[in-house]
Amino acid sequence: MNIGPYALANNLFVAPMAGVTDRPFRMLCKKLGAGYAVSEMVTSRRDLWDTLKTSRRANHEGEAAPIAVQIAGTDAQMMADAAAYNIDRGAQIMDINMGCPAKKVCNKWAGSALMQDETLALQIVEAVVAACAPHNVPVTLKMRTGWAQTHKNALIIARSAESAGVQMVTVHGRTREQGYKGFAEYDTIAEVKAALRIPVVANGDINSPEKARDVLAYTGADAVMLGRVAQGRPWIFREVAHFMATGTHLAPPLVAEVKRLLLEHLLDHYTLYGEFTGVRSARKHIGWYVKALPGGEAFRAQMNLLQDCEAQLQAVGTFFEDLGERMDRIPPGTGYEGGRELQSGKNKNQEEASA
Template identity: 50%
Template structure:
């Protein structure tokens, strides 16, 4: 099945990358409310998904049946990943993504994620297993290669297209680079030349200017934004507007920012439960306070707080009061 982005003919696509522990359902929903062509779930281990190990089904409340949502699977066993794909499709998934880009040691140590780029024949067997198991579009996320001596992304992408992959996303680094240095957007151009399916450029895209440069150097059909959206769920909508030549979204400030953060915080508590939700929410609150230049003492109190009501009461001061005024008031 071919994969068509909304408005693809009019402009390049803008997608939210899968980030472990970050792009959960509450955050994806928030980004989606501002605007995005596609949001991708956190990576789900195929075998654990099928066996329903603790925590996985909670994490895999993936919004699979939501429009513009892709569910990302990882694994190296063709049987498990095919069965997980069938399960996800049965839950209403519109798109299924295969992870061959994660550089994390615990993933690579299990010979999954970007480790599969060292085994292109086995990687293709996984692709064939998933494509053969479902009727929805299947996409693939990869890196440039394992290291600078084996940049095999163009060849793997070409073979993946032949096996039925509908779209490929390429992070412009090798696995051995992890997130060091700068993403090589120009190197993604070789992947674009190797295939006829859409190619998405990923890595170091932090706003409209970097999105345009990534598209220029790669020739890609769209961009995928990950870490740049931390604390800025409106970022994808800003990039969308810039590429479409339309008015940018209103970035919430003051009371509007407080209201947005309170809603996001409440949705995390509802999704995870109070205890786990408070812990998971801290990193998001930290990123919001980074953007608001919250005074260190107040930031610390909020991140140490264990009562949701107390956190909600402190947020206006943290997000709406300039740091200098806070410091003067405390003097």
């Protein structure tokens, strides 16, 4: 599929996740089979653009095209300015955040809170599209099904966005009210897909090759976006791709390969963040990798006490060397296991969404 002028390698996408989908993680997921990845959200507040946090998020050195950046904010002109700021720093696709449920974002009426004000949401879309058009930068939109179970307006906003020039819409099958609780529903995504001519991406609780297949079939979506399942299991993308192509499961990765991937990921991570921040922010990634592995919890507690890159690298290397003496491959399915099997029927999905 294409987003504007960009042909994507496949229809398996990495979801933008604050504090997770930084440049090293995005590059790793693409290396392991993801066809597309979106950055962590970059604020539209000009006073924060010179901060180290924002400068890191706007750093795309060595990242393969297309470079997609998500922006968040509540003011149409500020969002247009944020688009221009990121285009100047290499962004090739601009994604508007109307999906983040975090309180610190929604309390400022950004993220999924924008879905409460359809007029403002459309003004922001129009302003960003206008700012990106001269640069031939396509604009995409990520949103939820609505603000609450009693106020699902994804279809209304999606239609308005398409008319305004948005070239792809991603729908997370939960309301803001749900956060990440309950279960994603896919009827709303199917309704949006049926109504739009532009590509539609399904997101939410897609945590296995079978679930990806079933969600694509049920919704008619053009692509699926995977988030939490890729934390500690970035090879999920090649597993899904293999299953889609063959109907069979790819063997889990060798322990030796995971060791190599994680050590390379850590080195790239330290390069971006430096030693002090890099060691500390890498802990969550290491924790996700080892969480379901034998001895993983004990190792995680030990590893969290380490204060320098060399000690962290050595500890990770030793853990996987010891693990490799006990098993050749990582146990299948290691990683996030949220959600449940796809249920058909609108009433059933709605019951689960409110559970």
